[in-house]
Amino acid sequence: MFWDHRLTQICKENENLSKYSTYEIGGLARFVAKPRRTEDIVLLLDQAQSSGMQTVMFGMGSNLLLPDHPDPETIYISMRDHIEVMPRGDLLYVSAGTPLSMLSLFGDLSGFTDFHFTFLLPGTLGGGVYMNAKYFDNVMCDYLDTVYYIDLDAPGRGIQSIHVDDCQFAYKQSIFQHQPWFITGADLKLKTTGAAFDFERINDYLNQPLVKESIDNSSLASFYRFYRSYLSSLEQGNKPVPEAMMNVVLDRTGKNHFDYPSCGSVFKNDYTIGTPVGKLVESVGLKGTARGNAMISPVHGNVIQNRGGAKAVDVIELIKIVQEALHKSFNFVPEPELVIVK
Template sequence: MNVHNSAVERLCRRNVPLAKFSTYGIGGNANYLAMPETSEELAELLQDCKRRGMPWFIFGMGSNILFPDEPGRDTVFITLKNMAEIKANEDRWYVSAGTPMSLLSLLGLVGGTDMLDFTFLLPGCLGAGIYMNAKYNAQQICDIVDVVYYIDTEDPSLQVRSISAEDCRFAYKQSIFQQHPWIVLGADLKLCVSSEEQVRTAAVLLAEWKARGSHPSSLPSFFSFFLGEIHSLAGRGIQTPQTMLDIIRYRTGKKHFDYPSCGSVFKNNYDYGVATGFLVDKLNLKGTEHGGAIISPHHGNMILNYNQATAADVIYLINLITEAVHKEFGFVPEPEIVLVEEKDKNSL
């Protein structure tokens, strides 16, 4: 095998700061980082990693990830954010893994339905949303997904497979994809194609995202882009529904886009019956600082990178909250954030 012509060498950039690929703005330099644009490129890359014995880490926009300060030297970091596609298949919509979830809300808005409103300003792509069954209030990604397409990395052929949403074992921030080495490629939505205008608008929105949303891991840029798009639609007579206005009010009120973060750090323990952020507030931990990280003064379940924080700074505060909640309330809060290990290890 000619290593210099391998997929890893052709598709990977070298010595790339992972901080630029995370909404946390944290992470050391990756020795290998790839941005495949098709499932064929992804499969070719994985095959090459297997041949060379190189571990990989798959992610989307990095909105729910804390990268390490010192990434594994041999790990190939693979972001799917360039695998962004929205297309009409007969009467249904197919959306690929790297497409921002927030674009779905605009797709629904143009189509005259409110079933996708909850995805507005969810900072992440559809693949990750399916993987973790992302939610806002009472609605979840599993509510809008019909069929999911994926690769089983243990299958030597790496052929594209499909699975119905009913078989995906969706639960609160859980899915079958967390239980197997499967990579989500995209999904058919439970959304009918309403008009040619909706098809044309979907193409325009996606093109604008690719052109103007060139740095989707920046929360301010992300917020500015989607706020601008709903203003643009309003200028065409498509009014912003109250549900979206409420989302804007809530997220700006909680300062979600003022500093780099990954959103909620812990899942809520519904058996306990109280949101984790409320418990952190009860413990008087909001505003606690360590290094360049701080527990948000506005939301107890968010840890912000407010002054060039390191992964170690954030992990210190995660451990602080974990120990305090366990001591005071008798349970260990389950992290929602994905902590990427420094050592080399295959992961999804």
């Protein structure tokens, strides 16, 4: 279907989408593309628009529920091969497909702690900017200078940019959720005075075979093993292990986040309610509720797990059950942060 020979190198036919999502859910897609460079993305979107194909773009697939029956007229575009890191003065440009958790390692390799909050956050930089990712009091927008994007309505215009002050960031909100703009990368800044990125060490690390292998994988269990092994290597080398990173390990494993395929938190918390959604779900007795092979986690009420062979329809049914129960008990309908692709 593509006229440009370059696209044949990054597009696959008849690919199972389940391996592109941390939910490990998704049917057989007619077309899946994995662009490696920003120029590939521009070309791919332009060609898709010219041929009348729809596009669905995502990173690690960590905040996404892919369909059981993918649309044959849609190109599903995974960004996880799109890894570009380069210095820009005091800033560091990072492409959209770069894993969020990798930022914490970039910081550690450079000798500062600014990005420790991203440790064990599944997903990519693009998704983190889109959702304004947070962990406790740390939010993504505090570390951004400029965001680069493509207007999906006019991909031929190429890469455009917007300053962080104009991105309308709020709790799990950004301008990118309300515009047809696809994030391709961002310039990151540091909050620590006098700190600087060690680009040479970062680049050397990214070129290690095991690192490249870990990036091309959406399994939560594999994700956890890889990043936990980084801390183990520090321990074995008698190097200091960042306390903030170890605290993240204890927090995440204590909530059983990596035991089964999932998207992490399904719903956004509403701070006007005053109680996290997970606690509300627990209070109405829904933890452990199952539909098909999907289950509301017995440990955390805001997590729906794939217990083995779950379908998108199973997860969607559990989402509706939670929404109806909380509306009945608290007159509150929780908003999903999970993006459901139809």
